């Protein structure tokens with residue numbers, strides 16, 4: 467076995483070569499690519515991925531012991547780490563590493579007038595239909611799309627017309643009856659609740675359907691208190707809520723989800739340039755976290771498809787097992803939101819530009835990403851089955867090590883003779899740097915298999931030679947290659963391989 471000791475001049479070359487063997491980064495990965503495997507393009511793959519996420523503690527069905535609550539999900543110990551890694555990487559690239567973006571954490575419950583001003587009370591609707599026979603509820607646009615109609619370009623009126631023209635032939639997927647749908651009607655997606663403890667003084671409020679408005683209503687607070695100058699952005703991460711008529715496709719469309727949003731304020735006239743900047747920046751960020759280029763595309767919206775506030779929108783779409791779906795929406799929101807808040811709040815939200823000596827309402831470019839969809843995209847992109855149908859079959863989540871919920875699995879070969887103690891010593895050292903997992907149960911092969919399914923890039927086995935010469939076997943997830951390494955060198959080498 468080759469050594470990776472960092473004492474020779476070859477160290478950097480060797481470790482670099484080692485790093486390049488990760489899936490998607492080099493020649494060994496290409497070899498793996500050639501082997502038969504399931505790809506995320508098969509419709510059935512989603513079922514396998516859902517099963518893996520349950521089996522291995524990434525995602526659990528919500529309220530399961532009470533029979534479940536449809537379309538709610540709980541993220542288990544590994545799901546929570548994967549999402550935390552994605553959220554932190556996003557914050558690092560979009561806030562910490564830029565000198566023109568600051569952060570915010572606004573309330574989920576905002577004054578109801580916010581949603582009147584933003585247009586959500588009046589127009590945040592989906593076209594709803596019911597089956598008169600079995601009472602199942604659907605989105606009219608989804609039903610039409612199943613018959614081949616491209617509803618993205620239709621206004622509500624033309625959607626209703628297209629629906630009427632086909633109404634007699636449209637079939638309910640639940641009871642199988644034809645022609646039993648009601649006419650489409652508008653359904654507001656905001657969840658409402660009440661605040662106030664004194665009877666009669668209740669105020670109807672909404673759970674936010676996007677985090678963006680919390681940023682707009684704090685625009686003046688931020689310009690008054692922070693040394694920001696246009697162009698600058700405000701980023702926010704947090705939960706949003708939409709009473710989706712049909713929530714579906716696992717965590718792709720749920721009623722409660724997390725958004726990573728940025729409102730970038732710029733001078734009127736510069737929005738086109740910033741729109742292009744953010745489209746490229748977001749796409750490059752997805753490449754940088756390891757998503758495959760062939761599974762990503764930028765799709766420009768047609769004018770009819772855009773939201774009421776947008777003059778230009780593009781979606782970064784991911785090729786999910788069920789087809790292309792929106793991952794990240796990038797919208798040029800003009801001065802719509804700030805102008806609306808000026809009208810409704812009667813507060814002056816103009817910005818004084820000291821460079822041009824002018825006052826104006828800034829324009830806004832907004833990249834808005836869903837964390838749950840991103841998590842699903844990472845799972846689909848990294849899921850692979852090697853040597854399918856053979857005794858050596860293994861399932862691997864070959865994700866970028868930066869994203870892996872566990873970075874290193876540590877296994878004593880036996881539960882005796884001082885091996886667990888040495889393994890725990892390594893655990894103590896490495897756990898100060900990144901998440902590691904100690905595992906003593908079952909054969910070494912089974913322990914590797916489990917970590918492959920968690921996406922763990924390295925496994926360390928402590929054996930009898932380790933007691934004599936303080937070296938261990940380090941096994942690489944993507945190639946299954948094994949190398950002998952000194953225990954004292956592990957923190958430096960592994961840290962570099964995972965994070966560089």
Ligand code: GAP
Nearest residue numbers: 676678718719720723793794795834835836839
């Ligand atoms: N502030 C703009 C905005 O909210 P959007 O296109 O409605 O725009 C942005 O949402 C992103 O939020 C989407 O691209 C998607 O990733 C995510 N998202 C939206 N609705 C979702 C849902 N019901 N479930 C999961 N993610 C959702």
